[in-house]
Amino acid sequence: MWDGIIIGGGLAGLLAGIRAAERGKKVLIVSEGVGSLTYSSGVIDLGDAERLMNQKSHPYALLGERVVRSAAEYFQTLFPDYWGNWREPQFVLTPLGSPRKAGLIPRGLNTQALSETHKIILMALEGMKDFFPEVAKSNLLKAYPQAEVVLHPFRVEAFEAWYTLGKPITGMDCGKYWRTASGIETLKGVWKSLDSFEPDKAVVIFPGLTSVFSQPLREVQSNLPFSVIEMTAFPPSDGGYYLYRGLVQKFKALGGELLVGSGVKKVELKGKQCHKIIVNSKGKDSEFSARVFVLATGGIFGGGIEVTLEAAKEMVFGLPPFVPSGWTNSEFLGEQPYARMGVETDNQLRPIDSASKEVLLENVRIIGRMLAHWDPWVERCGGGVSLASGWFAGEQV
Amino acid sequence: MQDYQVVIVGGGATGVGVLRDLSMRGISALLLEQGDLAHGTSSRFHGLLHSGARYAVKDPLSAAECISENIILKKIAAHCISDTGGWFVQSEEDDPDYVEQWLRGCANAGIPLREISLSEAYWKEPLLKRNILRVFEVPDATVDGFKLVWANAKSAKRYGGDYKTYHRVERLILENKRIVGVAAKNLLNQEELLIGCQVVVNAGGAWASEIAGSIGVHLDVICDKGTLLAFNQRLFQRVINRLHPPSDGDIFVPHETITILGTTSEIVGSPRENQPKEEEIRRLLMMGEELLPKIMERRVIRAFAGVRPLHREDSEVSGKMDEGREVSRNFALIDHEIHDQVQGLISIVGGKFTTYRLMAEKVADWVAKRFGNLRPCSTAQEKLLSEISEDLKKQALQLLPCAAAEKMLERLGEDAGAVLLEIQNDPSKGQMLCECEMVSVAEVEKVALDADAHHLADIRRKTRLGMGTCQGAFCTYRALPLLGLEHAKFDPLQDELKRFINQRWKGIRPILWGQQLRETELTRAIYTSILQLNGIRDI
Amino acid sequence: MNKLDSVKNLDACIKCSACTSQCPVAMVQPLFSGPKSVGPDAERFRLEGIDIDPKCLSYCSNCKTCEVTCPSGVKITEIILRAREKASLAAQKSGTTRLQVRDLVLGRAEYLGRLGTIWPGLTNGLLKVYLVRVLMEKILGISRRAPLPPYQAKFKGIRNNKLVPNHRLSKAVVFFPGCFINYNDSLTGQAVIKVLEHNGYDVIMPNFHCCGVPLQANGKFNEARGNAKKNLALMNPYLQSGVPVITGCTSCGLALKEEYPNLEVSGSELIGRQAYDLFEFLWELQEGGGLKQDFQEIPVSLGYHAPCHLKAQGIGTPSVRLLRLIPGVRVSDLDTGCCGLSGSYGYKQEKYDIARQIGEPLFQRVQEGVRIGEFQSMATECGGCQVQIEHGSGIATKHPVWVFMQAYGLSPEFL
Structure with missing residues (x-):
């Protein structure tokens, strides 16, 4: 018997697990895959929190300012590598080299120095997949017109075979390489090679380098006479991946168990209580019982809600999702009504019936992308809602 | 301004077919197309090269034309055609009397067929529904509309033929009821141009009546919208038809890596009404289930619609006018001197993709006669593309994954040499820009630099970039730096990107459920969150 | 997987590349384009009749990390294995003899094992002789540096084949x-x-035979069955x-x-x-209350490595849960990827270095853990992982059942 079982191991689920485990609870997380964090850039988007807190039915409004703030602060105490606060946006560079707003960011991504410098050196590891130095350069020139942008292409011997074969070096390959012992040595050489560029007067942008959660990398950088700015990456991104690793390690160190690669097939209910989940293991099912269950299956993208031509279905408990009346708009990058689909809850995050507002399951909490009435892409609050609802659920286990 | 003997209006299969035929006969001709070649009906169909069997009962003349063109095209355009063969499948619901009629029709039209045992049928097509009674094999095949149209255009060019894309014909110019030229507009820079000519071939397809209308000539073209669905993978290995009177949703056509289910039929007011509708999609799926069980669980990556131009006057078949399928698909050549006392204007309407060459031959015969040109048509004998050398094949297989190599050779023919040289010099150019359809960076670059490529969508049509499973989620981003290669040619990046994404979205919106909805969420995450292209700042 | 399921399986792939980004082989082997590329991507072309070079497929070590990682539940390794089976049938006529002999030997762990256990002392002696390993590499393509485990007398159980009424x-x-x-x-x-x-x-x-996994991994699909x-x-x-x-x-x-x-x-x-x-x-x-709880205290701290094929079973890490029930036992679940060996994969001459590189982060983590006193030794269920971790890190690694035996106050009978 577990104190809490969390279904879904993305940002919301892991944070809920960590919070609960930290409170001394025995927690199991069951996750179909590695969650969506590797598609994210590893920065936490909080969105325009003040506006969203006043937007009817939005998860921020449901949870209230205290929860949103506490969750963000809690995340930062877990990961002091993350900068920012829940009210003031930070700026980071997109993979295209243009600045964009974000809530909490790994230190290395902070772009502040770019606004003040007159010279930007853009490092470009040859053969890197999904990074386009020329495009990034032209966007940097647009965003920081006071600065000159120097492109600095370079090769790394470790990837010689990649160059010969024309195999792309993925951002993830880069991120992992710079963390190895030989990668760190190479990096020191790369910094040396910049000497002739008078780097002390410049700011250096280094795509593919992710120093978050790496003590040795941060040490190398702190000894440099210039500032180094990292970029967010095109997915799958190492920034997102290392955040995922960081969360998993924290969770395991607190005694939590993570079961990745299997989905929940069925649940057993008694009245308005769930007492058991049945996991689709190889060969036969595995059963796990708990006092509290947290549903963090990632909405449509995570597979928590399946939509057919006929209907939308919540896949674990069979809860009736809220389905918006409109479905799509012609402008792809604009508002898309379907995205606000999700499970409606009371302010304890327990699922409710849309019409009667009656609580459907007493010991189940709905978190993250499973919640209704929000859209992480137009509201840019994906990280914030996941943290706030995850933290809140972790308190409830 | 250069003058031509002939101006052809419309860059679909018929138009380029006429251009090739005239050019081979030594008649100077210019083709004007308002968009990209093959952007209209010639690419918005199921890609079926008919054996004629589908028309064997209702339209024997069409059936006979189809089988003879089928044989010709397999010879002259082998690289655009996959000779999959096709089956006609009689299920329990289908009328056995019709089968007998159909067998007689096929025999009369000279369509070879062979009955397949049910055990062989299920073994070869394991997904086929298990309630079938009889299966017949006919020489149906699949044809790539983009490739065939471009191959015609390139062949014509070798004979001195000219074409201009993104040029819209604004009006035809008459002097004493006699064609002397056309006024056209370059839609990329809005420049007007006047072109002198003695003959105009109106091959505008569904737009033909608008073109004729510019000089007050009435031309009756029925716009018959057909909606189709593209499935994520190859579900069948050959064309599967239902053995019953032609109807909605009764043909599956395996097309390279995907399968197309077609089609619906609905009379619409204008060729612009080509947005697939939800009820059409439901109908297609319902009908398709008769051949493919559990069709709802199969991933649809896209819906699209084409507007077939049907001609009314030649229709020998009585029937309701609001039911497009009752109008014959046979084509008509209209000499407007006879009908409307306008000299030098000929319209070609109706017909099918399979018979495009025959239609072009008839038009060219008419034009040649007018100019006193006695050279016979040779489009049925000469291959569209020269054979690819074994050396080139070998080189391609050394430098690219097998699938990518084969596909590139099919698309580019001998032009592939330049792409391979690029990759040899810089192996990173051999990376897949489009991973779903395996299109290399070097190939996309080459096509982007083509004088004919003006938009990302033009590159897509020539390469299949963005036409696979992800529908552009990843490759749109990867195509961005290519657009920067020639600053003057493409629109600013953000406009081009949004246009392309919205075009892809148009085909995804109507089928937004299941895995394609998940894919859409991933795409939105990439472009709105990670790249923030919906934001305040330009890229 | 039947045809209907395999269509659905391929449809579920949204091309996100999460699998390739986590693939332990693609990361270190430039010749391997990754599970997405040779799996679901190439599969759409295989259905069209365009096959890819079987060599590309053979770099897959069958560790199933891609399957565990995939957020869409795509059975990626299975797609690759089936494609290999198809390719191996096609290539049987043209394959090179040397590698064929090697696949035969490594695929037959049982056969090799039987030879070894007839005269274990002699075989182990031979395996340690450098010259013999060089010959094995030259003739069989088995890397001379790979940690071939020593052979012991064949396990016969305690009361072999006893009849249970x-x-x-x-x-x-x-x-x-x-x-x-x-x-x-x-x-x-x-x-x-x-x-x-x-x-x-x-x-x-x-008297069971080899389960078939090594045979399958070496392309002997029929023998595996x-x-x-x-x-x-x-x-x-x-x-x-x-x-x-x-x-x-x-x-x-x-x-x-x-x-x-x-x-x-x-x-x-x-x-x-x-x-x-x-x-x-x-x-x-334990959950049903039937597990004996008469544990003696064992003051031991262990690093635990979850084998890839345990992860793939989707049952979590029950050994960790159980070890934590024993008084005195401390367990750190390292969760540092794959050890690299993947059964016979790491024994192959051309793959030894890949295997070693794959396991490197794990070996470093193990050494670091011991150095800072986080744990004293390692535990993992898989024999291959045990050998590879010991080989790579120099830290003793055992099956967790040993801790249980000790905690129950039992000891093995030395035969």
């Missing part, structure tokens, strides 16, 4: 030891039996009486649960449901 079958289990226990680590086999018997179970051990059928026939009477089959090896366990149910013979409908990893079984006892 029908009325006692409800408290009996069948033990499927696997080749590693059989030929290289019979003491662990004894430990498993001791622990099960301590909990009141009769342990039945028919042949072995599986023989094993199923041996299990079948017990399966029919509802007796669970317990494995101590996670790869054998995965095969029993994932591959055996696909065979069209009697017992295949039961084996998936009745096959248990040892600790999965013990955890079920």
Whole structure:
């Protein structure tokens, strides 16, 4: 018997697990895959929190300012590598080299120095997949017109075979390489090679380098006479991946168990209580019982809600999702009504019936992308809602 | 301004077919197309090269034309055609009397067929529904509309033929009821141009009546919208038809890596009404289930619609006018001197993709006669593309994954040499820009630099970039730096990107459920969150 | 997987590349374009009849990290394995002889094992002789640097093939030891039996053959199926009486649960449901209140490595849960990826370095953990992982069942 079982191991689920485990609870997380964090850039988007807190039915409004703030602060105490606060946006560079707003960011991504410098050196590891130095350069020139942008292409011997074969070096390959012992040595050489560029007067942008959660990398950088700015990456991104690793390690160190690669097939209910989940293991099912269950299956993208031509279905408990009346708009990058689909809850995050507002399951909490009435892409609050609802659920286990 | 003997209006299969035929006969001709070649009906169909069997009962003349063109095209355009063969499948619901009629029709039209045992049928097509009674094999095949149209255009060019894309014909110019030229507009820079000519071939397809209308000539073209669905993978290995009177949703056509289910039929007011509708999609799926069980669980990556131009006057078949399928698909050549006392204007309407060459031959015969040109048509004998050398094949297989190599050779023919040289010099150019359809960076670059490529969508049509499973989620981003290669040619990046994404979205919106909805969420995450292209700042 | 399921499986891929980004091989082997590329991407072309070079497929080590990672539940390794089977049939005529002999030897862990255990002392001596290893590399393509495990006297169980009367079958289990226990680590086999018997179970051990995983990994698909059928026939009477089959090896366990149910013979409908990893079984006892709790305190701290094929079973890490029940035991779940060996993969001459590179982060983590005093030694269920971790890090690595045996105050009988 577990104190809490969390279904879904993305940002919301892991944070809920960590919070609960930290409170001394025995927690199991069951996750179909590695969650969506590797598609994210590893920065936490909080969105325009003040506006969203006043937007009817939005998860921020449901949870209230205290929860949103506490969750963000809690995340930062877990990961002091993350900068920012829940009210003031930070700026980071997109993979295209243009600045964009974000809530909490790994230190290395902070772009502040770019606004003040007159010279930007853009490092470009040859053969890197999904990074386009020329495009990034032209966007940097647009965003920081006071600065000159120097492109600095370079090769790394470790990837010689990649160059010969024309195999792309993925951002993830880069991120992992710079963390190895030989990668760190190479990096020191790369910094040396910049000497002739008078780097002390410049700011250096280094795509593919992710120093978050790496003590040795941060040490190398702190000894440099210039500032180094990292970029967010095109997915799958190492920034997102290392955040995922960081969360998993924290969770395991607190005694939590993570079961990745299997989905929940069925649940057993008694009245308005769930007492058991049945996991689709190889060969036969595995059963796990708990006092509290947290549903963090990632909405449509995570597979928590399946939509057919006929209907939308919540896949674990069979809860009736809220389905918006409109479905799509012609402008792809604009508002898309379907995205606000999700499970409606009371302010304890327990699922409710849309019409009667009656609580459907007493010991189940709905978190993250499973919640209704929000859209992480137009509201840019994906990280914030996941943290706030995850933290809140972790308190409830 | 250069003058031509002939101006052809419309860059679909018929138009380029006429251009090739005239050019081979030594008649100077210019083709004007308002968009990209093959952007209209010639690419918005199921890609079926008919054996004629589908028309064997209702339209024997069409059936006979189809089988003879089928044989010709397999010879002259082998690289655009996959000779999959096709089956006609009689299920329990289908009328056995019709089968007998159909067998007689096929025999009369000279369509070879062979009955397949049910055990062989299920073994070869394991997904086929298990309630079938009889299966017949006919020489149906699949044809790539983009490739065939471009191959015609390139062949014509070798004979001195000219074409201009993104040029819209604004009006035809008459002097004493006699064609002397056309006024056209370059839609990329809005420049007007006047072109002198003695003959105009109106091959505008569904737009033909608008073109004729510019000089007050009435031309009756029925716009018959057909909606189709593209499935994520190859579900069948050959064309599967239902053995019953032609109807909605009764043909599956395996097309390279995907399968197309077609089609619906609905009379619409204008060729612009080509947005697939939800009820059409439901109908297609319902009908398709008769051949493919559990069709709802199969991933649809896209819906699209084409507007077939049907001609009314030649229709020998009585029937309701609001039911497009009752109008014959046979084509008509209209000499407007006879009908409307306008000299030098000929319209070609109706017909099918399979018979495009025959239609072009008839038009060219008419034009040649007018100019006193006695050279016979040779489009049925000469291959569209020269054979690819074994050396080139070998080189391609050394430098690219097998699938990518084969596909590139099919698309580019001998032009592939330049792409391979690029990759040899810089192996990173051999990376897949489009991973779903395996299109290399070097190939996309080459096509982007083509004088004919003006938009990302033009590159897509020539390469299949963005036409696979992800529908552009990843490759749109990867195509961005290519657009920067020639600053003057493409629109600013953000406009081009949004246009392309919205075009892809148009085909995804109507089928937004299941895995394609998940894919859409991933795409939105990439472009709105990670790249923030919906934001305040330009890229 | 039938045709309908395989269509659905391929449809689920949204091309996100999460699999490739986590693939331990693609990261270190420039010739391998990754599971997405040779799996679901190439599959759409294979359906069109365009096959890819079988060499590209052979770099897959069958560790199944991609399957565990995939957020869409796509059976990527299975797609790759099926494609390999198809390609190997096509290439059988043109393959090079040397590698064929090697695949034959490594694929037959059982065959190799039998040879070794006839005169274990002699074989082990030979395996340590540099010249012999050089010859093996030259002739068989087995890397001279790879950690071939020493052979021991064949494990015969404690009371081999004992008959359990029908009325006692409800408290009996069948033990499927696997080749590693059989030929290289019979003491662990004894430990498993001791622990099960301590909990009141009769342990039945028919004379099983190799489960088939190494054969499959080396392209011997038909032989793998042949072995599986023989094993199923041996299990079948017990399966029919509802007796669970317990494995101590996670790869054998995965095969029993994932591959055996696909065979069209009697017992295949039961084996998936009745096959248990040892600790999965013990955890079920624990949940039902049936696990003996007479643990003595064992002051030990362990680093734990979850084998890839345990992760692929989707049962979590029951050994960690159980170890934490023993007073004095501290466990750190390292969660640092794959050890690289993947059965016979890391023994191949051209793949030894890849295997070593794959395991490097894990070896470093192990060494670091010991250095800072986080733990003293390592535990993992898989024999291959044990050998590779010891080889790579120099830290002693054992099956977790040893801790249980000790905690129960039992000891193995040295035969």
